[in-house]
Amino acid sequence: MLLIVLMTVAQLPVALRQLLVVLLGHQNTGSFATAGVASAGCGIGLAVTAPLVGRLLGRLGARPVLLATGLAHLLALLGLAFTTEPVAFVALATVAGLSTPPAVGSGRAQLARLVAPAALARAYAVNAVGQEVLYVGGPLAVTLSLLISGPTAALLAFAVIGSAGLLGMVAVLPPREADRQPRGKGSALPGQATRRTVVGTHIGYMMGIGAMWVLVPAFATTVGHPDQAGLLVTIWSVGSLAGGVLLASRGRPGSPATAYLTMLGTLAATSVALLLPRNVPQMAVALAVFGLALAPFLAVTDEILARSTPAVRLPETYGWLQTAGQLGIAAGSATSGVVNDHLGNTWAFLVVVGALGLALVVALSRRRTLRLPSAAPQAETVGSAVPAGGSGFGRDDAG
Known part of the structure; x- marks a missing residue:
């Protein structure tokens, strides 16, 4: 539960980033066209690097990847807050997308290690609820912050809160496992x-x-x-x-x-x-x-x-x-x-x-x-299965 809460908080600036980039882009550059291109740059940057960062998570472990991307992302957001030149604004927004911390992907993968198979569906359901709370309450929080301070302060506040959540994730993650990512091209993976x-x-x-x-x-x-x-x-x-x-x-x-x-x-x-x-x-x-x-x-x-x-x-x-x-x-x-x-x-x-x-x-x-086979590839890493006839869906997942 603590991991789900922290990964949700860490995702806050990412979830609200494109909305804030549009508002801030118009304020700083005076152009909705620039704001729209910058917002698109965020999305494209995330799409390009998400699998690559995910692979690094498997090879290097969560802590170094989360810390490195979190720092780069925070610096890009800080730069956005004070940039008024259109080309620089779009470039920084793209960097923010490229350096998006893999908080959600890393957290989901950790849930598969920390939670027994019989409880995994409920764990991911709770995570989905957390994400929905973020997307329901996030825009309301942006609206309130805009009334109080404007888009610059809002972006800075959410960037700091998200960074705190990311550091919390790093602190609670278990030690890195000893296994290594399979290498070799063409080998069929389970x-x-x-x-x-x-x-x-x-x-x-x-x-x-x-x-x-x-x-x-x-x-x-x-x-x-x-x-x-x-x-x-x-x-x-x-x-x-x-x-x-x-x-x-x-x-x-x-x-x-x-x-x-x-x-x-x-x-x-x-x-x-x-x-x-x-x-x-x-x-x-x-x-x-x-x-x-x-x-x-x-x-x-x-x-x-x-x-x-x-x-x-x-x-x-x-x-x-x-x-x-x-x-x-x-x-x-x-x-x-x-x-x-x-x-x-x-x-x-x-x-x-x-x-x-x-x-x-x-x-x-x-x-x-x-x-899914009765013994999924994750079986060795997620913990012991709940005996058949146990609570929840133990009978269904007893394998």
Whole structure:
């Protein structure tokens, strides 16, 4: 629990970075164009380095990588706060993206080592809840800080808080394990087919999420209430938060593969309802229902990767998942914006339906790769399994 709290705090400046970069970029340079390019630089930088940093985690251990990237990221954010020249601002924003500390990837990998297999699903559900709290409360904290001090002080405050959380993570991490990352090209690693399925599916899933970030504000504007866009996004996140809390308290339904396909199918089915609303209250209901399966799907995704990936490769795998997510978000945002402008907001939600439907088709066509063996590669590093018949889902994970 302490690790989950600290990794959530460490993620704070990363989660709010692109919003703050846009606000700060406009304030410092006077140009939304510069602010937009700088925000894109953050995302591209993260997509490029996430797998590489993840590999370094496996080879060097978490502490040196977290400390080095944390220092570089903090310096880049400090530079952003006081830079007014457009080219320099974009360059520093890109450096901030490139040096993003792998707090979440490292923390997820550590959970797979610290938590017994039978409790892993709940651990990842609690982590998903923490991330949702961050994305629900973060924008509100930014709004409050802007009213008090402005974007410069807000960026500095969140950078310092995030750095404190990162140092806390470094302090509580267990000693580095003695195993080493496998080298050698072409050797088949356990669970490779599973990882390909999950990462490929994740691109479609995140394409739908990227489209939502464009289409929800567009819907609010279309129905004449642009000021309600933030409320709708918050309701969507609260729905996801509720689903994560339910999974953490009740447990995963069935095997990891069954839960994965069920959650993804639920997302695809409930996304169809997004085509129906004609006013803000109706959309609020549709978003709350659509959000229910979001956090549970991500939690089961994390569990499947943790149970199918050798321990030293797990941080790199989470890095590839982040890269896939950034690609999906970019594709979804760009596609939905074009469709919204040419066909209208209602039809544009078909981008969400289509992306999630495609993700479901990929997952179903490769569903055999999602079935985990009774002795997953992580079994030697995550601890003893709970005996069959134990609490939670002990019977399901007794292997």
